[in-house]
Amino acid sequence: MTAAEPADLRTRLVDAGVDLVAHEGVQALTLREIARRAGVSHGAPRRWFPTHLELLSAIARRGFGDLAARVAALDTDGSPRSRVEQLARAYLDFAREQPGMYELMFRHDLLESGHLGLRETSLPLFGVLVDLVGRGRPDADARTVAAALWANLHGIAQLWRWGSLQLATGSEDVTPLLRGALDAHLGSGTTR
Incomplete structure (x- = not known):
């Protein structure tokens, strides 16, 4: 060998x-x-x-790497609001395009297990969101606002995947929901 x-x-x-x-x-x-x-x-x-968890963690790590590459490729110019919107769109697109990987990546047992530094792979992505929210909302606790926004985006992604939001809104367009989440967490007066 x-x-x-x-x-x-x-x-x-x-x-x-x-x-x-x-x-x-x-x-x-x-x-x-x-x-x-x-x-x-x-x-x-x-x-x-x-363990099976170690193999699943290695697979999920690939997903986080893919998502991180998408985030790294985003335009770094523009207002914090427009950059958060790009990041949020990349997150929702990833969830829509890779639903199985998305589901695997956020399994609590994998994140808690500590295998292959999965948590250390996912937390820097959250850090990018916290930084951008802090720039757009210097008046607020950026970590809390970013966590609330992320929870909102995660809910949109999951409910969209299940078909619930399309049924409730009567539309296939996720953009109004995304803008509503951004307005709720960043304020509608934030520079676009």
Whole structure:
């Protein structure tokens, strides 16, 4: 066995899990199915990921990396309000485009487990939101306002995914809900 094989197998297992969650959802992420898709025995994942949570955390870490890359690619010019709106849109788009990964990323058991620094991967994204909210609302506790806004966005994403908001609003357009959340947390008088 070469030194590259363990890393390659770890990567193959995570790749298989990322593909599986994208096409079949979070409920399909069993050790046996991930191993089958990676082309290894069903016991092989345990050699590199001693627990199922560790493998799921590695898969979720990829999701946080993807979301972080989207946030890093956002325009850094503009008012804090417009930048928060871009970030919020990127968050909602990610949730819509990758529902299985989105669901996996925010599983409490994964975030609490501490595997692979998942919490340390997710918290910097929240820090970006806190910083932007602080710039737009210097009069408020930025961490609290950012947490409330994030909770609002998470609720929009989840209810949209379930079809509840489309039913309630009679529209497929999430933009009015996004703007309403921003107005509620940043104030409607904030420079756009």
